[in-house]
Amino acid sequence: MKDLLLKLTRKQKQVLFNDLNYLNLKEIKAFCKKHHLPIVIHIEIAKDHYIKTTEIDRKGVLLARIKQYLLAQIIQSPTIFNSKVISFTLLPKNIHEKNKVLYGQYKNKNPLILKLMKKLTNNQFTYGAISQEVIRKFWAKGIAPTYQSFAKAWLKAKIFHDKPNAEWAYLTDKSKGLVYSDWKKLRVQKAKSVLVILNTIKSKFKIS
DNA sequence: TGATACGGAAGCGCCTACTG
DNA sequence: CAGTAGGCGCTTCCGTATCA
Structure with a gap:
């Protein structure tokens, strides 16, 4: 399987793959659209009947998809939540720990869920990036x-x-003490040079 | 009209620097 | 010393715009 970055050295590829993290979601979406990589999460509403949701995959998921595409020219299928994990009936008022967490019922900021999750996590649970990633x-x-x-x-x-997470470029740099006053400029520069390389790639099709 | 896309706002995540 | 505000992007939510 040939990759799409033949002209780059191993080192250059490493830099590129690291700097992909500096792309923002808008730039990532644009690349995915151009190359027909899936962005949106699908759900199975009936047997073998899938529809798009309004939710998009997390940045890390999209970047992994782009890397796979660059290295192996494989377009992964979209994220799909099958019918077993979905329910659009109202969340029961008396949810308890044995109930299932279902797409359509589980909502960020829902106070009933928050209360239950706090109880089950020694009061530590918060709605955030980690909770979304896990579920x-x-x-x-x-x-x-x-x-x-x-x-x-x-x-x-x-x-x-x-x-x-590596894809949170700003926070990663911050945790390494690498954020100075002009970080925004740095991001734009990094993103620009990544996009120069990505823009040399013509879109190809291969469905996995 | 219904579906989809876009855009703004608020909260999370992390560290530094400041305040009391 | 503890607490908190600031800085930025990501995610979610929700209202608005656009398209078929």
Whole structure:
């Protein structure tokens, strides 16, 4: 399988792959659209019947997809939540830890869910990047965890998460002490040189 | 009209620097 | 010393714009 970056040295590829993190979501979306890489999450509303949601994959997921495309010319299929992990019936008022966390019912900021999750995590749970990452990973695998196992997974992820995700460029630089007054300029510069390389690539099709 | 895309606002995540 | 505001991007939410 040929990759699309033949002209680059190994070192240059390393730099490129690292600097992809400096692209913002708008730039990433534009590249994905041009090359027909999926952006939007799909759900299965009936057997083998899929529709788009309004939700897009996280930045890290999109970047992984782009890397796979650059290296192997493979266009991965979109993230799909199958019917087993979905429900659009109203969230029960008396949810408890044995209930399943389902797409369509689980909503950020829902106070009932927050209360339950706080209870199950020794008051540590917050709605944020980690919670979203954890639950989407479950759903993408076709698993609807109970609130109890979601809480357990969240606590584990929280401990594991000792530094910002690589794709959060600003926070990563910040944690390394590399953020100075003109970080925004740095981001634009890095993004520009990444885009110069990416723009040399013609769109290809190969569905995995 | 319904579906989709876009845009702004608010909260999270992290560290530094400041305030009391 | 503890607490908090500032800085920036990502995510989510929600209202508005656009398209078929």
